[in-house]
Amino acid sequence: xxxxxxxxxxxxxxxxxxxxxxxxxDPEVRPAWPGARLFGPAFTVRCYxxxxxxxxxxxxxxxxxxxxxxxxxxxxxxxxxGAMMATDAQQRGIAGLVTxxxxxxxxxxxxxxxxxxxxxxxPRVGTNRRVGTTGEIVACGGAVxxxxxxxxxxxxxxxxxxxxxxxEIEALVVAxxxxxxxxxxxxxxxxxxxxxxxxxxxxYPDSSVDPSSSGHxxxx
Amino acid sequence: MTDDAxxxxxxxxxxxxxxxxxxxxxxxxxxxxxxxxxRVPGIVVGRAVTLQLAPGDVxxxxxxxxxxxxxxxxxxxxxxxxxxxCWGEMTSLAAKVRGAAGVIIDGSCTDLVEIQxxxxxxxxxxxxxxxxxxxxxxxxxxxxxxxxxxxxxxxxVVVADVNGIVVxxxxxxxxxxxxxxxxxxxAPHQRRWILGGGLLSDLTGLNAKEIEAKVAxxxxxxxxx
Numbered sequence: 422x423x424x425x426x427x428x429x430x431x432x433x434x435x436x437x438x439x440x441x442x443x444x445x446x447d448p449e450v451r452p453a454w455p456g457a458r459l460f461g462p463a464f465t466v467r468c469y470x471x472x473x474x475x476x477x478x479x480x481x482x483x484x485x486x487x488x489x490x491x492x493x494x495x496x497x498x499x500x501x502x503g504a505m506m507a508t509d510a511q512q513r514g515i516a517g518l519v520t521x522x523x524x525x526x527x528x529x530x531x532x533x534x535x536x537x538x539x540x541x542x543x544p545r546v547g548t549n550r551r552v553g554t555t556g557e558i559v560a561c562g563g564a565v566x567x568x569x570x571x572x573x574x575x576x577x578x579x580x581x582x583x584x585x586x587x588x589e590i591e592a593l594v595v596a597x598x599x600x601x602x603x604x605x606x607x608x609x610x611x612x613x614x615x616x617x618x619x620x621x622x623x624x625y626p627d628s629s630v631d632p633s634s635s636g637h638x639x640x641x
Numbered sequence: 642m643t644d645d646a647x648x649x650x651x652x653x654x655x656x657x658x659x660x661x662x663x664x665x666x667x668x669x670x671x672x673x674x675x676x677x678x679x680r681v682p683g684i685v686v687g688r689a690v691t692l693q694l695a696p697g698d699v700x701x702x703x704x705x706x707x708x709x710x711x712x713x714x715x716x717x718x719x720x721x722x723x724x725x726x727c728w729g730e731m732t733s734l735a736a737k738v739r740g741a742a743g744v745i746i747d748g749s750c751t752d753l754v755e756i757q758x759x760x761x762x763x764x765x766x767x768x769x770x771x772x773x774x775x776x777x778x779x780x781x782x783x784x785x786x787x788x789x790x791x792x793x794x795x796x797x798v799v800v801a802d803v804n805g806i807v808v809x810x811x812x813x814x815x816x817x818x819x820x821x822x823x824x825x826x827x828a829p830h831q832r833r834w835i836l837g838g839g840l841l842s843d844l845t846g847l848n849a850k851e852i853e854a855k856v857a858x859x860x861x862x863x864x865x866x
Contacts, residue, residue, distance in 0.1 A: 441779040443695070447721055469667045495672050495790040521790065551667060560787035563721050563747075 425571070428591035429460040431598070433577045439593035440586075446519070446579035447562035449540045453524050454531035457538065459517030460573045461488040462584070463566050465559045468522070470496035473546060475553035480506060482555055485514030488572045492559035493522025497540045499547030500525035507535040519572055519579050521562040522547070538574045642812045647798075650818035651712075654686045654800045657818070659807045661825045662800060666817050671806035672789030675747060677764050679757040681803055687714035687742035689797045689808065691786045694748070695778035696722035702732055705782045711740030714799045716808075718786035719748025726751035726769040733761045745799065745806060747788040764801055827852055834859075 428436070437445050452458075464483040468475045468491060479489050489510070491501055502518055504526035510518070517536035518524070524539040525546070540562065558567050564581045566572070571582040582590050604617045613633075615621045625631040654662075663670065690713045692705040705715060715736060719727050728744060730752035736744060743762035749769035750756070756763050783795040791808050793799075798814035800807050809817060830852035831844055837859060844852055 443693075443720075443779050445720075467668060470670075492790070494668060495670065553667065558785065558792050560790050560792045563718070563787050563790075565785045565787055565792055 425587055425591055427595050428571070428573070428582070428587060431573065431591075431594045433573055433575045433580045435594050435597050435601075436573055436580045436582060436590060438597060439590045440580060440582065444564055444581040444583070446538075446564045446581065447521065447540070448578055450519065450521055450538050450562040450579055451540075452574065452576060453527045453537040453539050453542060456531075456576070457517070457536040458575045459488055459519070459536040459538070460571065461486050461516035462569045463488055463490040463572050463581070464515075464555070465557055465566055465568050466491040466553070466555050467557055467559050468492065468494050468496075468501060468547075468553045469549055469551040470494035471499050471547050472549040472551050472553055473499070473501050474550050475555065476501050476506065478552060479555050480509050480513070480515070483510075483513070483515055486516055488516045489518040489520075490559060490561050490566045490572060491518060491520035491522060492561050492566075493520055493540075494553070495521075496547070497521070497523045498543070499523060499545050500543055501547045502537065502539075503546070504529035504533070507533055507537070511535050517574070519561060519574060521560075536574065538579050642815045646815045647811050650815045651686055651688070651798060653818050653822060654798070654814070655684055657800075657821045657825045658684050658802050658804065659800050660802075660804050662807050662809075662817060662821050663805075664824050665820045666807065666809070666813075669791055669808045669813075671745070671791050671808060672747075673805060675745065675764055675766050675789045675806060677762070677801075677803045678750065678753055678768065679763075681743075681762040681764075681801075683802065685714065685743040685762040685799075685801045687712045687799055688811075689714055689716045689793050689795060689799050691715075691783055691793055691795050692717045693780040693782075693784045693786050694719050694722075694727055694773070695776070695780050696720050697725045697773050698776040698778040698780065699727050699773035700775045700777050701780040701782060702727065706732060706735045706739065708782055709736055709739040709741045713739075713741050714743045714745060714801075715741055716786060716788050716793045716799065717744070717746045717748060718788055718793075719746065722773075723749045723766045724769060725749065725771045725773045727773045728763070728765070729772065730755035730759075733763065734759060737761045743799070743801060745788055745801065747786075762801070764806060823848065830856060
């Protein structure tokens with residue numbers, strides 16, 4: 422596995438920009454507790470709708486550092502993950518879990534510091550015992566996730582980085598971070614964000630209506 | 642899996658509805674919020690051509706129209722957007738002229754009346770009148786997409802009717818077809834049994850032949866006495 426230390430610490434928003442807004446998981450998939458953050462290669466799980474047992478299968482098969490990406494089969498009525506499973510996962514070094522279904526025990530997950538992202542939180546457990554599949558290409562919150570694709574989640578949501586593009590995306594992210602640091606410095610010195618992005622000419626194609634052209638404020 | 646077996650399965654699914662596949666398969670069921678936009682007759686079956694769009698952006702739709710072949714089903718992933726329509730009368734007409742069998746949209750479409758009149762089976766999350774623009778964002782044709790929570794690869798087999806939509810990789814479609822066929826073939830015999838006053842619970846686990854034998858035995862018994 423390549424190291425990707427800078428990508429691991431990047432903001433989901435910066436990664437989304439680098440990806441050109443593909444690979445963004447549905448915004449309904451949210452951190453299960455405030456401050457949850459994860460990064461790692463995906464271990465994919467496809468549940469029979471309502472089936473929690475496939476996530477147990479994944480716990481027995483996933484490797485340390487991997488993120489469980491659980492395709493809930495369009496069923497978010499029962500939790501597919503909770504504190505007992507998180508304890509097992511944490512013990513095994515699993516990096517976290519993302520699902521377009523539901524989880525529960527969120528207070529306990531927060532206390533443990535086990536990062537989870539889910540569409541819903543419910544105390545009801547997913548009960549079906551039909552075993553689904555692991556290690557296949559899955560759909561999670563409208564994103565296609567292949568085993569080994571990198572998953573990053575933070576307060577803004579979850580993004581999926583195709584494994585073969587990870588180093589390219591990391592380089593783009595680092596370049597963006599440098600550019601934004603520069604922009605911050607320039608804004609503190611009075612420049613405007615619309616100018617830095619290059620939007621002013623699109624907003625005011627006719628410079629005579631530009632509120633800055635009357636002489637107030639720094640135009641450039 | 643041979644091409645012949647796949648062609649036979651695709652032909653066969655024209656008389657095996659998605660709900661019967663729902664008895665024998667566990668995955669590939671598209672979110673129930675994606676529905677036929679009008680009362681589409683019959684069962685729509687075909688191979689998927691996929692189209693990935695960005696929210697509000699229809700830049701790649703024309704490319705998809707250009708690769709559609711007779712019998713294909715266009716599967717559109719609008720990346721979560723349902724506010725702007727990505728499909729309407731003219732795109733539908735172009736697809737129809739190319740012989741497309743149907744269109745499945747994880748998003749919105751417009752021109753319901755025209756699409757219904759031309760008879761292009763269309764399934765979508767909803768209808769909209771704000772229409773997508775060509776914004777030049779990322780996307781493209783025949784990429785793996787998601788549609789109603791299901792991964793769809795180009796060439797996957799799609800079976801759809803007014804009750805819903807199921808997507809299967811070709812090898813799975815070939816494997817599932819005979820099982821689904823057998824299940825479906827019980828239906829006329831089950832109807833005869835029930836209409837003659839029989840209990841559905843008497844038929845649990847029986848195949849078509851066994852059910853028909855029960856129907857015949859009942860009729861024979863009635864005649865004899």
